[in-house]
Amino acid sequence: MDFIQRESCGKCIPCREGTRRMLEILERITRGRRNETGVQALERFQGMMYLNRLAEVIKDTSLCGLGQTAPNPVLSTLHWFRNEYEEHIFERKCRAGVCRELLTYRIDTEKCKGCTACAKKCPAKAIMGTPKSPHYIIPDKCIGCGSCVATCRFDAVIAE
Amino acid sequence: MNIQVNGRTIEAKRGETILTALRRAGINVPTLCYMESLLPSGACRLCVVEVESQRNLVPSCAFPVADGMKIKTHSPRVVRARKTIVELLIAGHPDDCLYCVRNGTCQLQRLADELGVRERRYAGMKNDYKIDTSSASLVRDPAKCILCGKCVRVCEEIQGVSAIDFINRGCRSRVATAFDRGLNVSSCVNCGQCVMVCPTGALREQSSVKEVTDAINDPNRIVIVQHAPAVSVTLGEELGIKAGTDIAGIMTAALRQVGFDRVFDTSFSADLTIMEEASELAHRVANGGVLPMMTSCSPGWIKFVEQFYPDFIPNLSTCKSPQQMLGALIKSFYAGREGIDPRTIFSVSIMPCTAKKFEAERPEMTQNGIPDVDAVLTTREAAHMIRRQGLDINALTPETADTPFGERSTAGKLFGATGGVMEAAVRTAHFLLTGQELADLKVHPLRGLEGVKEAHVKIGDLEVGVAVASGLKNAAALLEQIKAGRKDIHFIEVMTCPGGCIAGGGQPLGTNTDSVRRRMQALYDIDRDGTIRVSHKNEEVQRLYTEYLGKPLGERSHHLLHTHYARREAMV
Numbered sequence: 017m018d019f020i021q022r023e024s025c026g027k028c029i030p031c032r033e034g035t036r037r038m039l040e041i042l043e044r045i046t047r048g049r050r051n052e053t054g055v056q057a058l059e060r061f062q063g064m065m066y067l068n069r070l071a072e073v074i075k076d077t078s079l080c081g082l083g084q085t086a087p088n089p090v091l092s093t094l095h096w097f098r099n100e101y102e103e104h105i106f107e108r109k110c111r112a113g114v115c116r117e118l119l120t121y122r123i124d125t126e127k128c129k130g131c132t133a134c135a136k137k138c139p140a141k142a143i144m145g146t147p148k149s150p151h152y153i154i155p156d157k158c159i160g161c162g163s164c165v166a167t168c169r170f171d172a173v174i175a176e
Numbered sequence: 177m178n179i180q181v182n183g184r185t186i187e188a189k190r191g192e193t194i195l196t197a198l199r200r201a202g203i204n205v206p207t208l209c210y211m212e213s214l215l216p217s218g219a220c221r222l223c224v225v226e227v228e229s230q231r232n233l234v235p236s237c238a239f240p241v242a243d244g245m246k247i248k249t250h251s252p253r254v255v256r257a258r259k260t261i262v263e264l265l266i267a268g269h270p271d272d273c274l275y276c277v278r279n280g281t282c283q284l285q286r287l288a289d290e291l292g293v294r295e296r297r298y299a300g301m302k303n304d305y306k307i308d309t310s311s312a313s314l315v316r317d318p319a320k321c322i323l324c325g326k327c328v329r330v331c332e333e334i335q336g337v338s339a340i341d342f343i344n345r346g347c348r349s350r351v352a353t354a355f356d357r358g359l360n361v362s363s364c365v366n367c368g369q370c371v372m373v374c375p376t377g378a379l380r381e382q383s384s385v386k387e388v389t390d391a392i393n394d395p396n397r398i399v400i401v402q403h404a405p406a407v408s409v410t411l412g413e414e415l416g417i418k419a420g421t422d423i424a425g426i427m428t429a430a431l432r433q434v435g436f437d438r439v440f441d442t443s444f445s446a447d448l449t450i451m452e453e454a455s456e457l458a459h460r461v462a463n464g465g466v467l468p469m470m471t472s473c474s475p476g477w478i479k480f481v482e483q484f485y486p487d488f489i490p491n492l493s494t495c496k497s498p499q500q501m502l503g504a505l506i507k508s509f510y511a512g513r514e515g516i517d518p519r520t521i522f523s524v525s526i527m528p529c530t531a532k533k534f535e536a537e538r539p540e541m542t543q544n545g546i547p548d549v550d551a552v553l554t555t556r557e558a559a560h561m562i563r564r565q566g567l568d569i570n571a572l573t574p575e576t577a578d579t580p581f582g583e584r585s586t587a588g589k590l591f592g593a594t595g596g597v598m599e600a601a602v603r604t605a606h607f608l609l610t611g612q613e614l615a616d617l618k619v620h621p622l623r624g625l626e627g628v629k630e631a632h633v634k635i636g637d638l639e640v641g642v643a644v645a646s647g648l649k650n651a652a653a654l655l656e657q658i659k660a661g662r663k664d665i666h667f668i669e670v671m672t673c674p675g676g677c678i679a680g681g682g683q684p685l686g687t688n689t690d691s692v693r694r695r696m697q698a699l700y701d702i703d704r705d706g707t708i709r710v711s712h713k714n715e716e717v718q719r720l721y722t723e724y725l726g727k728p729l730g731e732r733s734h735h736l737l738h739t740h741y742a743r744r745e746a747m748v
Binding site: 021022023024025026027028029030032033034035036037040059062063066069070073075076077078079084 | 217218219220221224232233235253256257260261264265267268297298299300301322323325342344345346347348349
């Protein structure tokens with residue numbers, strides 16, 4: 017969507033304004049709840065209510081092929097993967113593991129060797145533990161950046 | 177050929193668009209970017225309709241009719257699409273309708289109401305744009321722009337100026353001048369045609385209402401107002417009277433009620449312009465001066481020549497425009513006669529024009545550092561002041577303008593429409609050169625709304641070729657012909673706006689071809705029924721010459737009524 021929004025020439029209204037609003041709606045549901053205000057939460061729900069309608073109108077009224085096909089990925093995912101959208105909104109989860117802010121991280125105590133690499137990398141100091149014994153992530157401190165996953169050499173950090 | 181619309185059969189002509197057929201049948205489809213005389217752009221998508229066998233909705237403004245076509249103009253699918261488009265526009269639009277100059281006349285506001293938009297569904301980021309107030313005539317507020325492109329098209333395709341165009345792309349695209357500089361340093365000629373077509377408050381005139389109000393409220397200032405020939409036939413429309421009604425007398429009464437101390441008629445100085453201009457033409461013809469001579473009443477046209485055709489500057493008549501002539505006389509002759517210090521005079525003009533605001537600020541248009549005209553109001557602003565005063569114009573009794581600049585010939589009144597200056601000039605030139613009046617005062621080939629009109633007029637033994645152009649693109653085409661060596665034209669009248677001042681950039685919003693035609697007819701009717709129909713018979717003009725000016729092109733005229741022009745660099 018970001019790509020399409022950048023490629024839009026800006027001549028016709030549905031493509032120029034519509035793709036921008038679609039992108040905003042989609043970005044809202046991928047964002048974490050941590051700093052979300054009440055109004056933003058309402059906007060998140062409101063946007064989703066109108067996403068389908070917006071996508072259909074853009075497809076129906078755009079001037080050229082770019083705008084006419086721009087909403088297709090949204091429309092088809094809304095059709096085939098509706099449950100994933102619902103999970104994003106209600107359970108605040110991304111099962112594909114793409115929306116980083118929606119992931120929660122935990123450490124598999126079986127796999128963790130206590131090497132402390134992740135705790136050193138963690139920018140929020142959210143990982144606790146003594147060397148050579150399994151570590152823990154404090155969910156309230158975790159900012160969901162994913163650097164622990166990238167650091168761990170034992171695949172002990174699980175994102176879900 | 178027949179097409180079916182909403183189950184009803186209507187007739188259509190081969191080659192026309194669906195929209196044209198629908199409008200003729202009285203079926204209204206909303207549009208934001210459609211312009212009658214130009215090719216469709218298909219940008220706003222509000223005119224979409226459902227056509228059977230077409231997968232998507234089609235824009236009716238750009239889609240040709242076909243025999244047996246089945247169209248739905250207001251099906252739920254279509255209405256939902258239109259509503260969503262308006263909602264998308266509103267999502268990025270400022271929420272300041274209450275303060276907006278177009279509150280009540282905004283097409284976006286009207287459409288939102290028509291389609292029942294009652295909430296902001298698509299909340300999101302708004303663009304943060306700066307307002308451009310650099311121009312003397314116009315204000316541009318890109319935040320309110322919906323990018324319909326009408327201003328860009330009128331500037332390029334009708335005026336041939338191309339001062340503004342789209343810059344950037346996608347949701348960052350907007351309308352701007354070359355290099356995104358201020359309008360004041362652009363090639364804009366201030367004609368205001370962009371304001372006339374703008375559906376929202378993104379373009380408006382630089383308002384002088386406050387200055388004028390302050391001057392009226394100042395007991396030490398004498399506020400004098402003059403009104404242009406085209407104003408009396410259009411002001412009524414802003415006040416709820418039908419197009420093409422002349423309300424000169426009522427307007428005079430209303431202006432006095434608003435608080436103006438003297439009310440003069442610019443048509444008086446239009447007569448004076450004719451005396452000067454016709455004499456100048458006769459002088460040029462007799463002494464082998466630069467021909468063809470070109471009129472100089474329209475300030476947009478003057479700036480256009482200075483920028484794009486500086487080689488033709490010697491062809492321009494040196495006469496100031498009627499507004500500036502009267503302004504100069506008020507602060508010299510009139511102030512002297514009445515014993516008023518010219519510095520206490522606040523001279524206001526009501527013009528159908530935004531470029532006049534620029535003209536009044538030109539440094540040449542001053543005497544001893546005092547500007548000839550202090551403030552220019554457009555017809556719209558004048559109507560606003562009258563409304564604000566709570567005046568019911570139906571209850572006012574017509575009054576006559578003040579002397580000495582209240583008397584006019586109907587030739588001066590004709591200045592309001594394209595061809596009018598020429599017609600008035602031909603009448604007077606005929607008299608000046610032959611000593612006799614023209615047999616038929618109505619010069620038929622110079623009337624009507626065509627962009628370019630030409631005539632060869634017999635004045636005594638002399639055959640004078642005259643041409644009239646309105647709309648700068650038409651004027652530019654004429655100039656190109658002359659550049660290419662055309663010799664049969666001696667005198668050219670140019671009005672910046674297509675149709676002349678009656679369709680000027682300061683006129684009531686919602687001006688269309690029909691209303692312009694009615695206004696034109698109103699001027700012609702005034703001329704038909706008038707008693708003095710030639711400028712040289714205006715007694716006050718003659719008295720002015722005997723008492724003060726001497727003779728046309730004389731010493732005093734030269735100082736007060738004539739000016740000069742200079743090449744201007746323009747970013748193109």
